[in-house]
Amino acid sequence: MAYEIESLNSKKSKKRADLTKAAIKTFAQKGFHRTKISDIAKKAKVADGTVYLYFENKDDLLIKCFEEMLTDLMEKADQRLQAIEDPLEKMLNFIDLHIDYCEKNRDAAKLIIIELRQSPEFYEKYPDFWPIKNYLNYLTKLCKEAIDAGRIREVDPDLLTTIIFGSLDFSITAWLLSKSTIDLKRIRNGVADILHKGLIGDTNNEKND
Amino acid sequence: MAYEIESLNSKKSKKRADLTKAAIKTFAQKGFHRTKISDIAKKAKVADGTVYLYFENKDDLLIKCFEEMLTDLMEKADQRLQAIEDPLEKMLNFIDLHIDYCEKNRDAAKLIIIELRQSPEFYEKYPDFWPIKNYLNYLTKLCKEAIDAGRIREVDPDLLTTIIFGSLDFSITAWLLSKSTIDLKRIRNGVADILHKGLIGDTNNEKND
Numbered sequence: 001m002a003y004e005i006e007s008l009n010s011k012k013s014k015k016r017a018d019l020t021k022a023a024i025k026t027f028a029q030k031g032f033h034r035t036k037i038s039d040i041a042k043k044a045k046v047a048d049g050t051v052y053l054y055f056e057n058k059d060d061l062l063i064k065c066f067e068e069m070l071t072d073l074m075e076k077a078d079q080r081l082q083a084i085e086d087p088l089e090k091m092l093n094f095i096d097l098h099i100d101y102c103e104k105n106r107d108a109a110k111l112i113i114i115e116l117r118q119s120p121e122f123y124e125k126y127p128d129f130w131p132i133k134n135y136l137n138y139l140t141k142l143c144k145e146a147i148d149a150g151r152i153r154e155v156d157p158d159l160l161t162t163i164i165f166g167s168l169d170f171s172i173t174a175w176l177l178s179k180s181t182i183d184l185k186r187i188r189n190g191v192a193d194i195l196h197k198g199l200i201g202d203t204n205n206e207k208n209d
Numbered sequence: 210m211a212y213e214i215e216s217l218n219s220k221k222s223k224k225r226a227d228l229t230k231a232a233i234k235t236f237a238q239k240g241f242h243r244t245k246i247s248d249i250a251k252k253a254k255v256a257d258g259t260v261y262l263y264f265e266n267k268d269d270l271l272i273k274c275f276e277e278m279l280t281d282l283m284e285k286a287d288q289r290l291q292a293i294e295d296p297l298e299k300m301l302n303f304i305d306l307h308i309d310y311c312e313k314n315r316d317a318a319k320l321i322i323i324e325l326r327q328s329p330e331f332y333e334k335y336p337d338f339w340p341i342k343n344y345l346n347y348l349t350k351l352c353k354e355a356i357d358a359g360r361i362r363e364v365d366p367d368l369l370t371t372i373i374f375g376s377l378d379f380s381i382t383a384w385l386l387s388k389s390t391i392d393l394k395r396i397r398n399g400v401a402d403i404l405h406k407g408l409i410g411d412t413n414n415e416k417n418d
Contacts, residue, residue, distance in 0.1 A: 033242035166379030198407020
């Protein structure tokens with residue numbers, strides 16, 4: 001009996017994962033507003049009604065997709081960063097992880113770039129929906145640790161998070177629209193260099209290429 | 210006769226401006242995908258057919274809204290910057306202008322933040338649609354001038370544009386969703402400070418508050 005329940009639970013969680021996977025693909029291809037629950041059901045090869053066994057409605061599905069993607073990313077970060085001692089290296093590795101993830105999961109990247117910016121109506125309906133919040137807090141924590149360890153000077157870690165995430169976000173937007181012809185790793189290195197050394201310095205001799 | 214034609218032209222351009230104004234408001238409130246041409250016609254107090262005298266379709270209207278907003282912003286920048294000599298000050302003034310414009314034109318800001326990120330399908334249909342391109346080029350030119358004048362060190366001006374615009378864009382997104390409780394001017398000053406001085410430096414004595 002216990003075995004049966006366990007097997008049922010594992011079947012359920014597999015079905016649930018299949019549905020969010022299908023939803024991420026469909027939202028990315030058609031856009032959230034034009035996607036119908038039936039499109040997602042079709043992609044996941046289930047009846048429309050099955051979707052409602054797992055999710056309240058389309059809004060709920062979008063929220064759950066974000067939760068899943070970003071939790072997955074933070075778990076990956078936990079694994080990767082625990083082997084690194086230097087807090088500045090941890091911060092830079094987190095940036096690399098974000099870029100790698102977007103490069104390998106184009107559909108997820110589209111969702112993070114496009115559908116995260118839901119119309120303000122959506123945010124009025126779900127005041128707690130700013131799914132990137134925990135993810136930004138994760139980056140802010142890494143910034144704080146690098147400051148506390150004296151690896152970077154004392155700046156506002158929230159502002160630093162805004163600069164890092166804003167630059168990444170905008171570069172990935174351009175990358176998505178350029179059909180991946182932009183070299184995100186080159187951008188990452190350039191942004192890290194500008195942030196690290198700043199814009200003043202020996203203006204005659206330094207070259208950034 | 211000449212007078213009549215002139216008067217007709219001026220009537221037409223007023224009607225056209227009224228329509229883009231109504232479109233910006235409607236797109237901002239309902240989102241592009243959920244907006245119908247009839248919603249815009251209603252807002253502008255004209256018959257649905259009138260919209261088609263000026264614009265091909267809803268896509269065309271969105272493209273024209275962007276063109277109008279960003280041309281307006283660049284004209285404002287031309288006026289404001291011509292009185293300033295220092296290229297670094299010009300660059301900073303352009304950032305201030307962008308923030309001022311978004312603060313005063315919330316609907317336009319919503320369009321720039323949310324609807325600019327159309328689904329990739331839209332960009333496949335209109336390969337030349339990346340309306341922010343000229344605007345970004347404007348900022349890149351200011352960055353180049355500041356580098357050439359030796360006011361900032363030699364960095365890649367495209368990368369610097371990405372960092373500046375990305376940080377602004379992400380801050381304005383947060384500002385829109387926070388119902389304007391975020392202080393964009395404070396963010397602007399913090400970003401300018403971090404970019405200017407960089408993250409290395411005297412980590413023991415400097416404070417950024």
